[in-house]
Amino acid sequence: MKSALKIGNIMILLIAFLLLFSFSASAVSKDELKIATWEDISTFDPGWMTSGERELTIMSSLYNGLVKYKEGSWDIVPDLAESWEMGTDGKSVVFHLRKGVQFHKDFGEMTAEDVKFSFERIIDPEAKAAEKGTWKLLEKVEVIDKYTVKLILKEKMANLFTSALPMNSGYIVSKKAVEKIGQEKFGKDPVGTGPYQLDSWKPKTHVKLAAFDSYWGKAPAIKKITFLPIVEDSTCETALRTGEINIGRAAMINVASFKKNKKFSVYSNPALKTYWLGMTVNKPPFDKLELRQAFRYAVNVDNIVEAAFYGTAKRANTILPPGLPDYWTDAPVYKQDIDKAKSLMKAAGKADGFKVNLYVPANDAERIMAEVIKADAAKAGIEVIIEVKEIGAFNEAANKGETDAYIQFYTSTIDPYYIMQYFAGESWNPSQWRNAEYTELMKKGASEVDSKKRNQIYVDAQKVTDKDAWAIWLTHGTMVWIAQKNVDIGDIYPNGRLAPWTMSLK
Structure with missing residues (x-):
């Protein structure tokens, strides 16, 4: 009898322990979340970030900027700056900072010195910051007092509040942290002011x-x-x-x-992405315009998008997504035309066809696109050799122009400068494309504040990309x-x- 009671007591204690453990596990789970990303982050340094929106979910959790997009919208609201005033000439802005904002890891209070340091390190002529192009109109930053800072511009900067300040290029880093551990190590061990800090x-x-x-x-x-x-x-x-x-x-x-x-x-x-089939224009075969045009007529964009997105996305006709104010509404819609592709190939001395090495990141959508492109191109006598690469290796190889062609996507914001500047050849240009007219248009667009004039500038820039045919625009995708x-x-x-x-x- 006593033995039975002992066993019963043990069972009660065991059940109580299991219930307690279950409750504890449940409580812990309510504080933890696991999110899948497409790729590993390349750096935690916001000025040197290269993978765009894919890394921004992490980066925006670690850092703050002077202003930000209100969560869930494109509205600009205060962040580390409580208020600001634009200069009468449009070439300066004074920001009044929040007091008492702390950096992670006991690096102290965020002040105007950190703001000055964060921006000027990007425009440093010796620096190789990926975001240097974003801030090319920034002359310098003046510290007025501990909580007041002034941005002085070379010219009016149209994208200042639409894509420079609220994005990663506008995030504020700890001056003390960077100077203490060095820029390279800071990219692996960041110090920001955001709601989260890096654990490991x-x-x-x-x-x-x-x-x-x-x-x-x-x-x-x-x-x-x-x-x-x-x-x-x-x-x-x-x-x-x-x-x-x-x-x-x-x-x-x-x-x-x-x-x-x-x-x-x-x-x-509906995504603000742009997927494109890019061609490397500084080496054969796509150093010849006729062969780039031939490739454009060889593929069936509608079929490519249908195969990869199963009816959830529409084809793209230009670099910018429809709905943006600077979208080229009359962009040509290129349909598959095998005869025209062959005619262009003959004019370029490649009547018997040619080979194309196509680099593709290891994502399902891009791989499906590549297979359709390969089948389409074969009809025109173009042999496409697909090479699938892990995303980090893909970005490195594509940005160096190692391949003949590649499939890439980039996520934009409401400001066209955010995506279009990267094709001006300053810091990121996988097609190795250079065009003086396009570069000049990017300079004009960066400082033009008249909306109608700015709209025409970016439409003209889209026309330049179409004329040079270095990209086949595929889709703007959908985000699920x-x-x-x-x-x-x-x-x-x-x-x-x-x-x-x-x-x-x-």
């Missing part, structure tokens, strides 16, 4: 963030976030179904099945996020970027 980074494995206890704004509900670089859509789908991640994506063909599954919520946004049903995904920006500090678990 294991390249190609994870980025772990922890809520910053001394954050000046509203404390995020999620205390720990892990970003996992998952290249394959199929792997991401499996991780969602097994509960290994809370937020991820799926191949477009499988999105419908997730919509039907009551365990998940699906969020879809899939979340476990217990996740409140928070605010999503119009281009599909997440704001993790607005998320919570139900």
Whole structure:
């Protein structure tokens, strides 16, 4: 009898322990979130960032700028600056900073000296900052007092509040931290003022963030976030179904099945992306305009987009997405014309065809596109050799112009300068394309504040890219996020970027 009682007591204690453990595990899970990304981050230094929107979800969690896009919109609202005044000539801005804002890792209060340092390190002639082109109209930054700073411009800067200040190029870093550990190490061990700070980074494995206890704004509900670089859509789908991640994506063909599954919520946004088939123009075969034009007529863009996006996206006809004020509404719509492609090839001395090495990042959509392109091009006698690369290796190789052609995408903002400046050959130009007229138009667009004149400048620039035929515009895509049903995904920006500090678990 006593033995039975002992066993009963042990069982009660065991059940109580399991219930306590279960409760504890549940409590911990409400503070943790795992999000799948397409790739690993290349650097945590905002001025040297190269992968655009894919890294911004992480970067915007670590840093603040003087101003920001209001979560879920393109409205500009105060961030580290409480207020500002534009100079009467439009070539200076005075910002009044928040007091008491702390940097991560005990690097002290953010002041005007940090603002000056953050911007001037990018425009330093000796620096190789990826964002140097964004700030080419910045002359210098003056510190008026501890909490007041003045940006002095060479000319009026039309994109100052639309794509320079609210994006990564406008994030404020700790001067003390960079000077103490050096720029290279800072790119791996960042110090910002954002709602999260870096907990750990294991390249190609994870980025772990922890809520910053001394954050000046509203404390995020999620205390720990892990970003996992998952290249394959199929792997991401499996991780969602097994509960290994809370937020991820799926191949477009499988999105419908997730919509039907009551365990998940699906969020879809018209993307401000531009996918294109780029050609490297400084070496054969695409150093000849006729062969670039031939390639453009050889492919069927409508079929490419249908195959990769399963009816969820429309074809693109120019670099900018429709709906933006500077969109070229009369852009030509190139249809597949094999006879015309062959005629252009003959004129270029390649009547018997030619070979094209095509680099593709290891994403499902791009790989599907590549296979359709290969089949289309073969009809015109063009042999396409596809080489799939891990995203980091792809970006490095493509940006060096190692391949004949590549498939790439870039996510824009509401300001056309944000994406179009990169093709002026200053810091990022995978097609190795140079055009003096285009570069001059970019300079004019950067300083033109009259909306009608600026619109015409960017339309003219799109016409230049069309004439030189270095790119075949494919689609502006669609952005889909899939979340476990217990996740409140928070605010999503119009281009599909997440704001993790607005998320919570139900």
